[in-house]
Amino acid sequence: MNNWANHFSMSVIVFLSVITTSHAALIGLYQFDDANNLGADSSGHNHTLTNNYANYTASGYQAGAVSLNGSAWLQSQGIDPNPTALPQLTWGAWVKPSTISAPYFIQSVISADNGGYDRDINIDRRGGNTWSVFAGSISTSDYMTGYANNNYGVFGSGISPATSEWTFLAAVYDQNVNSMTFYVNDQSFQITTNFGSSQNYFTIGRNPGSGSYEDFHGLIDNVFVYDEALSLEQITSVYQGRYTFSSAIPEPTSAILIGLGLITLLISLERHIRSDKQLACG
Numbered sequence: 001m002n003n004w005a006n007h008f009s010m011s012v013i014v015f016l017s018v019i020t021t022s023h024a025a026l027i028g029l030y031q032f033d034d035a036n037n038l039g040a041d042s043s044g045h046n047h048t049l050t051n052n053y054a055n056y057t058a059s060g061y062q063a064g065a066v067s068l069n070g071s072a073w074l075q076s077q078g079i080d081p082n083p084t085a086l087p088q089l090t091w092g093a094w095v096k097p098s099t100i101s102a103p104y105f106i107q108s109v110i111s112a113d114n115g116g117y118d119r120d121i122n123i124d125r126r127g128g129n130t131w132s133v134f135a136g137s138i139s140t141s142d143y144m145t146g147y148a149n150n151n152y153g154v155f156g157s158g159i160s161p162a163t164s165e166w167t168f169l170a171a172v173y174d175q176n177v178n179s180m181t182f183y184v185n186d187q188s189f190q191i192t193t194n195f196g197s198s199q200n201y202f203t204i205g206r207n208p209g210s211g212s213y214e215d216f217h218g219l220i221d222n223v224f225v226y227d228e229a230l231s232l233e234q235i236t237s238v239y240q241g242r243y244t245f246s247s248a249i250p251e252p253t254s255a256i257l258i259g260l261g262l263i264t265l266l267i268s269l270e271r272h273i274r275s276d277k278q279l280a281c282g
């Protein structure tokens, strides 16, 4: 391969690799596979969870998981789930409760609640003891099922939690358009929301605004947090265990890199033309 071909192929490689590596920002991924470092973040952002009495189990959805007995939880560091800090947020997990009739009437899977029905995925007796989410302050007419109190409330999916198998849960928030989409396995629910301010951290297995009352009983694995509102296609990818996404639409930083790739290509072309001219003159 001559120099011209080398330059050209390198430019194309730069160009193509930039296009295929752009992805939504995964800011926390907790797979609970290391018993000695249960809160480890495998997203690459080092947003390690602090562990408060949660145990490791090898019987996870994939390899290890956290086992929660109703008085244990993990707490985030470095991620602020407030709607003002992250208007768009997606989070979820694979979950296997050991009971659906906990002593108190809520079991929180993941929550930033400090009162006012903040971002929170749970099992809620007021949502019919089904997989539920908090929706902030909304009109009662926006509830498909569930419970409302003073125009605050809980959205119940109507899907009873299984204790014998793992369930995929995700909530996709977009505060800019007052929307949340709640996924339970392959079913989804579009919900109108109006969230106020929450804790500036989140907890797994506990509602941080309710002490131990809403602690979860059972197993949780593969907790994921994104700083964007994922599309159905992206949620499907997460469901299938692929946490980063290829995209044909470059993000701004990728566009800059693509530009650099094109400049490299143009320099190669110019050199090629110049060398042709020199050959012609010589």
Ligand SMILES: [Ca+2]
Binding pocket: 031, 032, 033, 060, 061, 062, 063, 064, 065, 221, 222
């Ligand atoms: Ca795992």
Ligand SMILES: [Ca+2]
Binding pocket: 113, 114, 115, 116, 117, 118, 196, 197, 198, 199
């Ligand atoms: Ca609140």
